Amino acid sequence: MIRGRPSCKYYLSMNFRNLVTTCTVPLDPPTTSSFSSASEHKNLCFSLVEQLIRRGFFFQAQQVIQRIVTQSSSISEAISIVNFAAEWGLELDLATHGLLCRQLVFSKPQLSEFLYNRKFVVGGAEPDVLLLDSMVSCFCRLGKFEEALSHFNRLLSLNYVPSKVSFNAIFRELCAQGRVLEAFNYFVRVNGAGIYLGCWCFNVLMDGLCNQGFMGEALELFDIMQSTNGYPPTLHLFKTLFYGLCKSGWLVEAELLIREMEFRSLYPDKTMYTSLIHGYCRDRKMKMAMQALFRMVKIGCKPDTFTLNSLIHGFVKLGLVEKGWLVYKLMEDWGIQPDVVTFHIMIGKYCQEGKVDSALMILNSMVSSNLSPSVHCYTVLSSALYRNGRLEEVDGLFKGMLDNGIIPDHVLFLTLMKMYPKGHELQLALNILETIVKNGCGCDPSVILASAEWQTSSNLEQKFEIVLKEISISDLNLAGVAFSIVISALCETENFCYALDYLHNMVSLGCKPLLFTYNSLIRRLCKERLFEDAMSLIDHMKDYSLFPNTTTYLIIVNEYCRQGNVTAAYHILRKMRQVGLKPSVAIYDSIIRCLSREKRICEAEVVFKMMLEAGMDPDKKFYLTMIKGYSKNGRILEACELFEQMVENSIPPSSHIYTALIRGLGMKNMTDKGCLYLGKMSRNGFLPNVVLYSTLMNHYLRVGEV
Structure with a gap:
């Protein structure tokens, strides 16, 4: 039928x-x-x-x-x-x-x-494992990856070893989507259980893990490759793992990997050693950096300027300028020519220590050696001269920069703007733009301005338009810098609407705004407490493939902290972590300074711990903020401990740190200990200021020791 x-x-x-x-x-x-x-x-x-x-x-x-x-x-x-x-x-x-x-x-x-x-x-029928395995490949081919992954997980839950075809389909798609940690976990579960994967799996997975910083998993993968599968690591795989370790700060493991390479007769090249040395210098492990340098030379790798600049910068950052000069002497002995960066490092350090004359000598030696100083050299020197009250020399330095044909940038403008009296920002901006026309476009700005027909409106506004037009015709990159300078000057003079007009003009001419441009606008909005508008401007940046950096968020955090709104500052910290941006030491410093003012020192300690756990090293300014906070809140013993910790970390104390600590000791009637620090201060070449002497004298008068 x-x-x-x-x-x-x-x-x-x-x-x-x-x-x-x-x-x-x-x-x-x-x-x-x-x-x-x-x-x-x-x-x-x-x-x-x-x-x-x-x-x-x-x-x-x-x-x-x-x-x-x-x-x-x-x-x-x-x-x-x-x-x-x-x-x-x-x-x-x-x-x-x-x-x-x-x-x-x-x-x-x-x-x-x-x-x-x-x-x-x-x-509602129940498929067998063979069908489930085939459907994994089917769904991957149809672009329905989540369904494929669901079937793959179902196979694993049934203790069935998937076929090599289905695993490769899942593995490829996970790696293509950047989900390398998931790919690694599946790899570990499947590898060796009857499925032996090819070298391409190891290479793709190693690239992904190292790029995303999963170095523990990358090292485990390296061991699996040798022990389980018996594949000898290739030179490419060694280098991928090595650079990943250096990037993530796993320098000991990176050095061990170099020795493993040498054991296998795969000798590291100059770039690898330079990365290792740069990492050691970044972590202030200068002894290890020098050992790596000499081992590099021993195996026949000749260091280059970048390698030795990393060492000079490492020593200088620790205040060991003399050792930096020894490395400079090595450069000369090995016939390696120093470049602008080499001298810029030394100039920057001398300026930071207030030794402006030494910095000026280096600048002059650069010129005599036919090395053209960068605009950054002039920027740090101008700032140092201003801090030392030598304003007349700033003008001479600026004139020398013009004579040498250096094109000023927005950073130099921002530095000079802080030196000029209020109300001179727009004139300074015009002077900088005229210099850009002369040194960057090869035109005489006076001739261009003389040929213009002036209208009844502001001459300054017309001059900006004429000069900006000339720069835009000559070079759009320079035009981007020029527009940013004008916008910054307008923001500083509280002409925000005019600044927005210039932003629109800039875009209409085909100039891409700089991040500095948006930071200037955001700073103005924050000062006017228009924080929602500032956050909207951050969204607008993305239209030009610009994304906020730590400076952007620092501007916002600083303004929140000036208003005492620590809760909003915490929200910015969370937002930075959500977008994968690590807050800078300056951001933590701003929050702790605000908490200290509000007598919330315990909360400040929590933020300090949070910063250390994030892998950030305190700098001199941060130590000053924390020591001041402890001293003003009566926690003088913690202030002393932090001072000693700073010294152990090879950060030389400044006169401000000594002053804050000694004043705190005086407030706690611990003047004898304060005098000990006063002696250290004098031996380090710092002279106590009037405020410090007044504090000590008031204490002795109060206790009757006249």
Whole structure:
């Protein structure tokens, strides 16, 4: 008998085998020219199925249905065939149905998905592990990755080892999406359990883990590659892991990896040693850096200017200028020419220590050596001269910069603007722009301005327009700097609306705004307490592929802290972490300074600990803030401990730090100990100021020791 119609309509098979039966009805319809069209061929197949069913040959009829479904050209055609079979009561068993789905995965994945969903998703049948494994590849081919991953996890939950094909499909897509940690976890679960993966898996995974900073997993992968799979690491893999370790600060492991390379006769090159030395210098491990330098030279790698500049900067940052000069002497002995960066490091350090004359001597030696100082050299020197009250020399330095053909930038303008009296910002901006025209565009600004026709409006405004137009015609990059300078000057003079107009003009001319441009606008908005507008401007930056940096967020945090709104400052910290930006020491310093003013020193300690856990090293300014906070809040013993910790970290105390500590000791009637620090202060070359002497004298008068 013919069975009744089932509740669901499906069925087919990919590999049709010729059947050996006693049936005289042919399984294949005759192929003649009259049956050339696909539609006629399908109708003939349907007729054949009907004949087989009427004669009781259900198995043979099922196989014919499977064959024509497999050969169908579309899902709609397959559906019509399945519906026809269902009308005649033909039903495939689960094993045959699963086999058909698996066979269609690579040739017709859409059809495979359709059959799978009808039988196993909608129909509620339970697929076996072989079908689940095949559907992982099917869903990946269809771009339905989450469904593929769900089936892959289902396989693992059944303690089934996925096939190499399905694992590769999942692995490739996870790595393409940047989900390397998930890819690594699946790799560990599958590797060695009957599946041995190729070198490409190790290389792709190592690249991803190192780029995203998962160095513990990267080292584990390196061990697995050698111990489990027996693959010798390639030079590319060694370098990938090494640079990742250096970038993440795992310098001991990086050096051990170099020795492993040497053991395998894969000798590291100059770039690798330079990265290691740079890392040691960044972490203030100068002894290790020098050892790496001499080992580098020993194996025949000649250091370059960048290598030795890293060492000079490392020593100078620790206040060991003499050792920095020794490295400079090594450069001369090895025939390595110092560059602008070399001298800039020394100039910056001397300026920081207030030794401006020494910095000026280096600047003059650069000029005599035919080395053109960068604009940054002039910037730090101008700032140092201003701090020392030598304003007349700033003008002379600026004139010398112009004579040397140096093009000023927005950073120099910002430095000079702080020196000039209020109200002179726009004139200073015009002077800088005229210098850009002369040194950057090769034109005489006086000739350009003299040929202009003046209108009744502000001459200064017209001059800006003329000069900016000339710069834009000559160089759009310089125009970006010039517009940023004008916008900054307008923001400083509280002309925010005019600043926005210049921003629109800048964009309309094809100039890309600088991050400095937006930071100037954001600073003005924050000073006017328009924080919501400032955050909206941050969103606007993204239209030009600009993203806020630590300086941007520092501007906002500083203004919040000036208002005593620490809660809002904490919110900015959280926002920075959400976007993957590490808060700078200056941001933590601003928050702690605010908390100290409000007598919330315990909370300040929590922020201090948070900063250390984030891997940030306190600088001299931060130590000053924390020591002041402890001293003013009566926690003088903690202030002394922090002072000693600072010295241990090779950060030389400043006169301000000594003053804050000694005043705190005086307030706690610990003048004897204060005098000890006063002696240290004098030995370090600092002279106590009037305030400090007054504090000590008041204490002795109060206790009757006149």
